[in-house]
Amino acid sequence: MTQTLTLRRPDDWHLHLRDGAMLKGVLPETARHFARAIIMPNLVPPVVTMADAKAYRARILAALPQGMVFEPLMVLYLTEGTDPADVAAAAASGLVKAVKLYPAGATTNSASGVRDFDKVRAVLDKMAEIGLPLCVHGEVTDSSVDIFDREAVFIDTVLDPLRRKTPGLRVVMEHITTRQGVDYARDGGDDLGATITTHHLIINRNHILAGGIKPHYYCLPVAKREAHRLALREAATSGDARFFLGTDSAPHVDALKEHACGCAGCFTATNTMALLAHVFEEEAALDRLEAFTSSNGPAFYRLPANTNTLTLTKGDAVRWPAKILTEAGPVTVFDPGFPVHWHVEG
Ligand code: NCD
Ligand code: ZN
Numbered sequence: 001m002t003q004t005l006t007l008r009r010p011d012d013w014h015l016h017l018r019d020g021a022m023l024k025g026v027l028p029e030t031a032r033h034f035a036r037a038i039i040m041p042n043l044v045p046p047v048v049t050m051a052d053a054k055a056y057r058a059r060i061l062a063a064l065p066q067g068m069v070f071e072p073l074m075v076l077y078l079t080e081g082t083d084p085a086d087v088a089a090a091a092a093s094g095l096v097k098a099v100k101l102y103p104a105g106a107t108t109n110s111a112s113g114v115r116d117f118d119k120v121r122a123v124l125d126k127m128a129e130i131g132l133p134l135c136v137h138g139e140v141t142d143s144s145v146d147i148f149d150r151e152a153v154f155i156d157t158v159l160d161p162l163r164r165k166t167p168g169l170r171v172v173m174e175h176i177t178t179r180q181g182v183d184y185a186r187d188g189g190d191d192l193g194a195t196i197t198t199h200h201l202i203i204n205r206n207h208i209l210a211g212g213i214k215p216h217y218y219c220l221p222v223a224k225r226e227a228h229r230l231a232l233r234e235a236a237t238s239g240d241a242r243f244f245l246g247t248d249s250a251p252h253v254d255a256l257k258e259h260a261c262g263c264a265g266c267f268t269a270t271n272t273m274a275l276l277a278h279v280f281e282e283e284a285a286l287d288r289l290e291a292f293t294s295s296n297g298p299a300f301y302r303l304p305a306n307t308n309t310l311t312l313t314k315g316d317a318v319r320w321p322a323k324i325l326t327e328a329g330p331v332t333v334f335d336p337g338f339p340v341h342w343h344v345e346g
Contacts, residue, residue, distance in 0.1 A: 014246025025326025
């Protein structure tokens with residue numbers, strides 16, 4: 001008997017598309033399956049103003065192949081110079097759906113991020129007033145904090161105080177990787193949501209380090225120990241409306257991944273839906289996949305859910321390209337390390 005699964009078309013609530021030749025190469029990988037995505041603004045230079053977001057959106061739409069439909073949901077990169085009035089105007093126009101907080105130095109292209117939270121107080125207050133979500137990269141940058149503890153320490157020392165200081169601020173804890181992240185999101189009330197990536201449901205830190213270093217599994221926040229992966233699986237497959245998919249698909253060319261100082265990022269746009277069907281089936285939760293990929297995200301962002309659908313069929317092992325050959329160079333597609341049998345139709 002063929003098993004098929006038809007879902008509301010999914011959205012990706014955390015995606016890196018980059019720019020130029022890389023954008024052109026990777027955009028079809030997302031647009032093939034996803035209706036919309038929250039587009040990360042960590043370009044060089046970053047997408048800071050409404051004008052920057054408008055221009056970047058136009059470049060994304062210009063890179064979309066004929067016949068594909070995709071809606072980029074734009075995000076502003078919060079800097080200590082961000083103007084609250086510009087943020088409010090960008091939100092009111094419908095162009096911008098969120099603002100992104102990178103602690104300065106936390107990850108790829110985050111040098112323009114926030115060091116002194118008092119300098120962004122007026123922006124955060126304005127966002128709380130208008131209900132515009134703040135997407136948070138939740139890791140401290142203090143070099144004395146162990147990299148595997150940086151998310152848990154961030155929650156206690158930065159996120160919780162920030163939320164207490166800004167009542168009503170709507171926050172997305174992005175790409176959570178720990179049990180502490182799951183617990184905090186679950187207890188956080190209606191103003192708090194959390195995205196979970198595909199790869200953090202599949203790998204733990206052994207995949208990166210045991211039996212030789214595997215640069216294509218290195219991303220930030222770095223994958224943690226197995227108990228955390230299991231907590232993430234439980235959260236993602238629970239149906240709880242606070243948890244939704246943000247792939248954090250983050251392309252870097254192979255030459256920069258396979259390097260003495262390799263870039264952080266897993267590229268999962270190509271096979272995310274097949275991998276998620278596999279994971280949800282393993283957890284006997286296929287009936288909750290749609291909540292995670294297609295309903296909980298729009299509900300948090302106060303956007304309508306998609307009305308069109310995506311169908312997956314179970315069959316022979318799926319083959320996908322090992323690499324996407326962009327004009328910027330080859331990008332390795334995330335390899336789960338096991339066969340996957342869910343094919344996305346169309
Ligand atoms: C992202 C990137 O490459 O831009 N990398 C990553 O490992 N996820 C940045 C980020 O989201 O941290
Ligand atoms: Zn990211």
